[in-house]
Amino acid sequence: MTQVSRAPRPEPGAPFPGEWSWLGPPAEWTAGPSSGELRLTAGAGADLYAMPAVREVDALPALVRRFDGDFRLQAHVTVEDGDTFADAGGLVVLTGAGSVKVCVERTTSGSWAVVTVASLPHSDEAMGPSLPGPAAELLVTRQGQRFAALFRTPVRTPADGDWRFARTFTLPDSREVWAGVFAQAPLSDRCTAEFRGLSSSPVPLRDRR
Template identity: 35%
Template sequence: MNETADLPAVPVPLRLLNRPESWKVEGEDTLVVGAGARTDLFSDPGGPDRFADAPALVGRLDGDFMLSARVRLDTRATYDAGVLLLYGDAGRWAKLCLELSPQGRPTIVSVVTRGVSDDCNSFPVEGDDVRLRISRIGTAFAFHADPGTGFWHLVRYFALDGDLECGFLAQSPTGEGCTVRFEEIRFRAERLKGLRTGE
């Protein structure tokens, strides 16, 4: 699959990783991705289930950077999610999600996969949109979320080996599909200064 998307807010072309039901670029800084039914990216640490068919658009970003987006999720079913993604291969990736929880609440969720996935629910948010951010800091990565307060909350700080691509994913593991709007996408080729403060 060689099709790529040019998004002015991101300095590299984004390649398709699993074909979305739909996708489009709107203006300078918005990407809309539609996930099909029963699509997911997860490797169960307690069983044999491995899922790697959720659609994404990813590109290789070098050096220290910060990539953020306001995520608006058309929530329909449990685990529908809009995701900022780090991707090496099917067994090595990490995702920061705005995901609909089993309790029916949009929730900040992070997953890091090294062969199998871990899965951590951080905190619920009000409404159906939030800002998410991935930062690379040397050999480490940081996930932050801003639920509308203007403060970037640290969700996760971790390392993941190898060449990784970064981008945007939509998933609908239990549902009939969902649409995610990634708005106000911002890329900064800068090193995050305050890991705990999010500055």
């Protein structure tokens, strides 16, 4: 498991200087013209998953920053070349004791869904609602000791613009919390995720239903 108590160290050339650090360096990355645009490419086998005697991988290319107290973090995520099951891009929240990912992920049937993985320390997966394609807006928020992951799809009707609940969770040892964006390619050679509108706020999203 990733122990974030050994805090991520900034890597030279990180796309957003100052607060942001590479937890694990990507195979490739490019930053867009605004500070909220980023493309990350995960190399072969990249993942953060812990299932003893089945699969244990601690090599997640992620750009993260530390959050103290309540917060929200959101981004529009598009998986650009996810051709294999479990190819994904999304948001990750970590403490020294564990992590939670919320992803836009390729399913075993070849479709797309919102998937959450809580590794505390062993990984517990849940597949949420299906998506019309490899894209969604994702959000994680913390209020007190409670965290939540939410999503919304491209707006087609007024109701589609509302945040939809995916998962609520707590994290042990949450005095030091890191969160950010990632791409993964557990079973493929590579996977690229594009993040647009990446932003954060110290104001949590209070209505998570």
